[in-house]
């Protein structure tokens with residue numbers, strides 16, 4: 001039996017360790033966090049995040065071989081392997097502000113590990129980090145001659161929120177990078193052995209440390225790039241009466257391109273894509289590769305452009321003023337099947353409409369609590385309404401901003417009757433039957449498709 005510790009009980013730490021505990025019943029898994037309220041929630045019946053399958057995973061092993069605790073120091077002392085999944089947000093101050101990763105939580109954790117260790121440790125980078133962070137970590141670990149062996153292993157997490165449990169249970173691949181030294185190889189094998197409990201060996205890739213660290217940033221940059229690429233073409237579609245969904249289908253059938261991640265929308269959100277691309281941009285600038293930096297920065301610019309275009313469309317359609325008009329926003333989460341609202345396009349749209357003095361009503365099946373927190377002061381000017389039917393009453397427009405299945409199953413005839421007229425529908429995710437909405441009476445705007453307007 002080994003003691004596995006995870007530092008950081010967030011969107012990565014909680015779900016990944018729950019699955020690890022389920023799959024490795026002979027090991028003891030402990031997840032710690034500096035936020036006691038979060039730990040209390042992980043110990044309670046109401047978990048701090050919403051993820052399909054998460055409750056089942058946590059409840060099946062919590063109290064058996066999965067534990068949540070606020071005692072960081074004691075658990076560091078007892079651990080054999082330490083996964084670190086603390087947050088690595090974009091730096092907001094000093095050199096690299098707005099682009100570089102803020103590694104203060106990460107470095108504090110490293111120093112804490114050093115201070116409380118009495119036995120050798122394998123330290124696993126689960127957080128997304130700039131390439132060569134492991135080198136800095138090794139220097140910290142070996143800064144005091146404690147006579148202890150610390151091996152830093154990179155094992156970036158590729159799960160996507162909304163499918164985190166499924167992604168952990170059946171990953172496309174697991175990536176493990178380590179030093180090519182006897183102890184580095186031993187540490188790498190220890191992590192391979194954990195995943196080999198349930199992941200086929202051919203899906204467990206082993207690489208050098210730097211490739212592993214950089215692969216995570218590159219994977220997110222490529223995924224976000226696909227979204228920005230299709231969104232850029234949606235703008236051209238709106239000028240030419242071409243239809244972005246027909247184009248996505250046509251190009252997606254090319255096996256070299258593939259059909260996934262080709263849905264035009266109001267753009268990507270979430271805590272990772274933007275921050276990780278900006279981090280990549282910063283790294284390229286740091287290594288004097290301005291052309292490469294500019295290339296990737298454009299992915300973020302395109303995403304901002306897409307949201308700005310969507311807002312302009314709402315404004316111009318509603319006769320260039322939304323002041324005092326009730327607008328119902330369907331969705332607050334940055335995507336379906338998560339309660340996470342970090343960097344959610346829905347909240348960007350919400351803030352912009354508040355600036356235009358609209359009367360905004362926000363509805364979402366799981367993300368209203370987080371939206372309230374994220375909107376801060378501005379939350380006072382928003383109505384939070386869990387029932388989409390009530391949210392739409394007397395609204396001049398509905399803007400669908402999160403692709404929850406629930407929103408495609410509503411009775412839109414009923415909703416249309418309750419709204420102010422003319423009634424507008426802005427489908428920011430292209431998930432509804434636009435012709436049907438038009439026939440009901442809505443003026444329909446979508447992404448990259450001709451608008452359907454009653455004259």
Ligand SMILES: NC(=O)c1ccc[n+]([C@@H]2O[C@H](COP(=O)([O-])OP(=O)(O)OC[C@H]3O[C@@H](n4cnc5c(N)ncnc54)[C@H](O)[C@@H]3O)[C@@H](O)[C@H]2O)c1
Pocket residue numbers: 007008009010011012013032033034035038072085086087088105108109126127128129157158159160161271272
């Ligand atoms: N969210 C995702 O989908 C996802 C996917 C893959 C990788 N990642 C990466 O994983 C990392 C964590 O992301 P997240 O979404 O889980 O973040 P999160 O904010 O949900 O969780 C991070 C947790 O770490 C805790 N923490 C910070 N400093 C600590 C310390 N010194 N000791 C103990 N706990 C501490 C925070 O209180 C927080 O609960 C980031 O680097 C992120 O880029 C995230």
